[in-house]
Ligand SMILES: [Fe+2]
């Protein structure tokens with residue numbers, strides 16, 4: 001599935017993962033992902049999309065393809081060759097904190 | 103002081119009209135991330151406009167009645183004055199006619215395409231960056247406070263538009279051709295940014311306003327530097343349009359106001 | 375390890391209410407259903423920017439303008455979070471957009487109705503965002519991790535959308551006769567399409583059973599619709615407006631409001647493309663995408679040039 005997709009959509013801006021440390025936060029936390037042509041733009045887009053330009057925050061951006069993630073099947077000593085392709089990028093790693101609604 | 107009021111309105115109108123133009127992109131951007139980015143900028147301009155209008159309303163309401171009556175020629179705002187009511191930010195934005203708007207011609211120019219939009223923002227952002235840097239030193243505490251807050255936003259706008267000028271100038275053949283066309287067509291509106299109106303001269307002498315002579319060179323140098331990085335040529339000076347600051351506008355402002363003011367004009371004297 | 379045991383493991387996780395994560399094994403149907411649902415949801419956010427976007431330049435006060443701009447921008451952000459969640463399932467955003475532009479993918483039919491007066495900004499925020507929130511809150515606990523986390527973010531931001539809409543309605547309803555008429559007119563036009571947002575009646579709703587099991591869906595269409603109607607009837611009283619349904623009345627035995635027959639023929643027609651604005655909305659999206667092509671290419675070309683220059687400098691040093 002993904003191979004064909006890559007052929008047809010080579011012109012898509014690369015995907016980046018965004019990590020943000022808020023003013024009061026201790027560690028950078030995964031905030032989400034976005035598309036950008038380069039690191040500079042990814043940084044700006046991250047500010048625009050994920051912080052709405054809050055001040056005093058620190059942002060890391062990493063191109064998604066450069067992230068290596070642990071294999072959930074290893075722990076059970078399971079392995080299937082196809083599992084690698086399933087995964088495109090590790091988005092939204094942090095767990096939901098709290099939820100407010102009307 | 104009436105000159106300060108005119109000056110404040112000029113700053114407000116520039117922010118409102120440029121914000122209006124940029125907000126037209128919302129939902130129509132070339133890519134989602136940039137759509138969101140552009141809307142942040144529109145919101146910044148709108149926020150700046152509101153601060154200036156609120157200050158302008160304060161000044162206007164403090165004028166003696168005899169002066170109020172002659173300050174604006176729009177009949178809609180005259181009726182508020184006749185009723186003895188105070189004006190607010192919305193009255194100033196929605197009830198003045200085109201001839202009472204003091205924004206520069208550059209900001210009312212249509213978006214056309216991404217290149218025209220970028221170059222309009224870039225020319226204005228360079229100006230705005232140096233302008234607010236100076237305005238922070240204003241002896242008027244309200245203006246200097248607004249300038250200080252706005253400068254943070256404008257610094258970001260300038261970075262964003264500069265980056266895009268470089269991307270388009272040094273991108274593909276098509277993008278270079280488009281940005282060059284946009285520069286050729288918008289350059290003639292840049293002179294007005296740095297030419298002082300009577301109101302600007304008056305407030306500059308008293309230390310309230312910015313002496314544009316101080317930032318002329320800075321503007322030129324910054325534009326040249328970014329253009330150099332973008333492989334773009336700075337046009338020769340040539341003919342420059344003037345008049346916006348004195349209320350003499352292009353045809354475009356009328357359409358902007360027709361949209362912007364429609365609800366308030368069609369249903370007068372109501373709360374929204 | 376056989377597919378069968380992968381399936382067992384997956385089922386166990388679902389039963390334990392664990393989340394399924396991108397690298398976990400999942401049944402093909404689960405993946406397909408999720409891609410369809412999440413991308414459809416993302417498209418709805420993006421197309422949904424258009425009817426409200428209409429009024430940004432015409433908002434009647436600077437404060438309303440700022441709020442509306444921020445609101446429409448939020449919807450763009452929601453689209454972005456959701457596209458990102460779908461991308462973890464092995465589809466690119468460009469592929470999803472292609473499906474939208476070709477008409478293959480669907481989006482919420484509500485956005486195919488026109489926004490003809492300012493009061494529509496009130497009605498949309500109050501009713502459309504209200505209905506959306508009711509649909510979305512249960513999805514914060516959906517089984518697919520990235521989707522659930524995207525929904526948490528979305529729901530957090532949605533909270534002000536409905537409030538600002540209700541505030542617009544309230545201001546109009548308490549205003550002049552003309553304003554009240556404007557508010558009632560908007561309510562008359564948006565009420566039925568809003569309650570159609572919960573989808574066809576349970577008896578005719580396909581996919582529901584497996585979606586319930588996978589917690590891709592947590593309540594049935596009719597359950598959510600009833601909940602929305604019950605809440606909204608009370609809110610309408612505060613506004614002093616009238617819901618355009620003569621059959622609406624409290625049913626003591628059920629503990630719910632009974633409501634009139636929904637015109638499902640209209641619903642299916644709008645789904646099929648015959649709504650008042652279907653063609654316009656798609657055309658607008660397509661135009662934005664096509665006219666942006668040279669911009670996206672330019673940014674890529676420039677990024678490449680910069681990277682090459684950087685490499686050269688590095689190897690020269
Ligand atoms: Fe949304």
Ligand SMILES: [Fe+2]
Pocket residue numbers: 449503532535
């Ligand atoms: Fe919303």
